[in-house]
Amino acid sequence: MTTSTTTRSRAKSVAALVDQLVGDDLAVGVEAYDGSRTGPTDCAARIVIRSPSVLIRLATAGGELGLARAYAAGELDIEGDIYQVLSLRDGIPEVKVTPAQAVFALRIAARSGLRLPPAVPGEAALRGRVHSRTRDAAAIAHHYDVSNAFYRLFLGPSMTYTCAVWNDATVGLDAAQAAKHELVCRKLGLKPGMRLLDVGCGWGGMSMHAALHHGVRAVGVTLSRRQAEWGQKAVAEAGLSDMVEIRHQDYRDVHDGPYDAIASIGLIEHVGSSQLRSYAEHLYGLLARGGRLLNHGISCPPEPAAPAVLRWAKSFTNRSFLYRFVFPDGEIMEMGKTVTGLEDAGFEVRHVESLREHYALTCRAWVSNLERNWDEAVAEAGAARTRMWLLYMAGSALHFETNRISLHQILAVKPDGVRSGMPLRPVFE
Numbered sequence: 001m002t003t004s005t006t007t008r009s010r011a012k013s014v015a016a017l018v019d020q021l022v023g024d025d026l027a028v029g030v031e032a033y034d035g036s037r038t039g040p041t042d043c044a045a046r047i048v049i050r051s052p053s054v055l056i057r058l059a060t061a062g063g064e065l066g067l068a069r070a071y072a073a074g075e076l077d078i079e080g081d082i083y084q085v086l087s088l089r090d091g092i093p094e095v096k097v098t099p100a101q102a103v104f105a106l107r108i109a110a111r112s113g114l115r116l117p118p119a120v121p122g123e124a125a126l127r128g129r130v131h132s133r134t135r136d137a138a139a140i141a142h143h144y145d146v147s148n149a150f151y152r153l154f155l156g157p158s159m160t161y162t163c164a165v166w167n168d169a170t171v172g173l174d175a176a177q178a179a180k181h182e183l184v185c186r187k188l189g190l191k192p193g194m195r196l197l198d199v200g201c202g203w204g205g206m207s208m209h210a211a212l213h214h215g216v217r218a219v220g221v222t223l224s225r226r227q228a229e230w231g232q233k234a235v236a237e238a239g240l241s242d243m244v245e246i247r248h249q250d251y252r253d254v255h256d257g258p259y260d261a262i263a264s265i266g267l268i269e270h271v272g273s274s275q276l277r278s279y280a281e282h283l284y285g286l287l288a289r290g291g292r293l294l295n296h297g298i299s300c301p302p303e304p305a306a307p308a309v310l311r312w313a314k315s316f317t318n319r320s321f322l323y324r325f326v327f328p329d330g331e332i333m334e335m336g337k338t339v340t341g342l343e344d345a346g347f348e349v350r351h352v353e354s355l356r357e358h359y360a361l362t363c364r365a366w367v368s369n370l371e372r373n374w375d376e377a378v379a380e381a382g383a384a385r386t387r388m389w390l391l392y393m394a395g396s397a398l399h400f401e402t403n404r405i406s407l408h409q410i411l412a413v414k415p416d417g418v419r420s421g422m423p424l425r426p427v428f429e
Contacts, residue, residue: 014049017105021063021097028085034108045080052109053117059102059109066097068321071391072120072384082367082394089395090402122385124328131272131329133250137223139329140270144224148203150381154369154389159203159230162266162296163359163407173365176358181209184263186428187351187411188292190214194260197221197286199251200267204231204244210263211243219259221249252278257286261293268297268338272331276338280345287414290421293347295410298359299335301403326392335408347412350422356406363397 014032026039029046049055053075057066070076078085097105106114124142128135148159155161156173164176165183184206190196192215198207201220204227210216222228231246251267262283271279283293323330339349370377370390377386399405413420 012108014055014108017055017101017108020101020104022088026088028080028088034111043080043084045078045082045084047085048077048079049075050077051075052112053115055105055109056114056117058097059105063097065321065324068325068388068391069117069120069123072122072325072388073117074383074387075117082390083398086391086395086398089398120325120384121382122388123324126328131275133252135329136250136270139327140223141225142328143326144222145226146385147380148226148230150377150386151203153373153377153380154366154393156369158205159234160205161202162362163355164362164365165355166358166361169361173362173369176362176365177205178209181206182213183428184265184294184296184409185210185214187294187409187426188261188263190216190261192216195219195258197254197257197259197262199254199262199264199283200270201227201231201246202266203227204234204246206263206265207231207244207246208235208238208240211240212238216243216261218244219254219256220244220246221251221254222246223248223250252282254282254286258288258291259286260288260291262287262291263294263296265294265296266298268295269327269330269332272329273333273337276333276341277344280342280347284345284347284414289414289416290419291414292421293342293412293414295338295342295412297338297408297410298332299338299406299408300332301406302334302336321388322392325388332405335406335410338408339410342410342412346414348415348420349410349412350420351409351411351426351428353409354406355409356400356403359407360397360400363393363400366393367397 013036014034015030015036015038018030018038028043029037029039029041030049031037031046032049033051053073054070057070060066061069067076071078124139126135126138151161152159158174158177160177163180164173165180166176167179190210194216196207196210196216196218198218198220201207201222204220207218207220211218220231222231225248228246228248235241235244235246264283287293335352339352343349367390370393374386400407413422
């Protein structure tokens with residue numbers, strides 16, 4: 001083959017398309033099914049494009065969603081350090097495919113025969129009004145009712161699926177999750193005999209910790225049937241059935257207040273900005289005067305600071321792989337908006353703390369656990385879902401590390417007249 005023929009062949013290769021989309025100065029190597037390559041050969045990570053289906057998905061579904069579908073289907077692989085590959089986003093905030101590039105991709109794929117790739121299992125298809133009780137239940141079931149055994153493979157024995165609190169990076173995931181539960185208890189000022197409502201309680205870890213270590217009577221509610229079943233069994237096995245009740249229930253259907261304290265850990269992302277006011281008002285109505293609310297949730301930067309980030313984080317659009325596969329109807333709000341929503345409902349916000357770096361460490365621990373238990377996870381939940389969860393958790397770790405998203409704990413009080421009931425200098429550590 002002559003040099004000119006080689007050059008023409010290269011110009012029509014998968015590698016040439018990659019260079020068009022993301023540039024030819026990649027920090028990772030790319031190897032394609034047609035034998036073409038781009039990027040360095042001596043690096044810690046490599047992207048392997050195994051099938052022309054990748055090009056078809058890229059051309060027909062846009063950048064992020066198409067690539068995620070291809071990865072979940074095993075048509076695109078990441079070999080080596082997944083964080084190095086996902087860090088490419090630092091230089092390419094949004095992969096956009098122009099019409100010309102889409103045509104180019106389809107022409108390359110056509111050499112192997114244009115066949116529509118199969119649907120990837122695990123993609124959500126919700127119906128009905130957004131944030132209606134029925135649709136919210138379906139969204140929660142899509143994410144959380146996968147398999148308790150699958151979640152345990154990366155969450156570990158704590159079965160806690162929210163940001164841990166790390167004294168340092170070496171303490172271990174279980175200890176860091178226990179430290180998070182203890183921090184929440186201290187911020188809520190829990191004392192023996194108090195009633196605690198734990199909304200979005202997950203598998204019941206926070207409720208059990210509060211009962212065991214602070215003597216409260218806790219009610220945990222979750223929309224996930226499988227979480228509730230696990231939590232109820234765990235409570236019984238811990239001998240806490242007289243102190244902890246785990247309900248399969250929508251928090252909006254809780255009406256047996258007053259409670260002395262409310263923990264909302266990881267629920268706000270499922271509430272949505274349109275429901276923020278009613279969420280805050282309902283929790284306010286369930287609290288006794290002087291009672292405290294701890295709202296623990298992922299947040300995004302304010303719009304002027306990072307508008308491109310908001311397109312990814314503020315609202316998972318229907319072309320986002322997170323929206324389609326992981327958190328359907330999920331929404332991340334700016335922390336200030338949550339504060340305003342709480343205060344509009346009558347709360348007095350007393351303390352706000354960012355745990356952004358802590359969530360990065362938590363996600364990396366989950367990724368390590370999932371990679372270590374990979375074969376078991378695939379056997380339990382399927383290859384597509386396991387690959388998608390790895391992608392989303394590793395990507396989330398990087399987003400927390402680079403301040404694209406954050407985690408804030410907001411402590412609010414339902415005032416008793418003009419009195420907050422808070423000490424002058426509260427110490428939570």
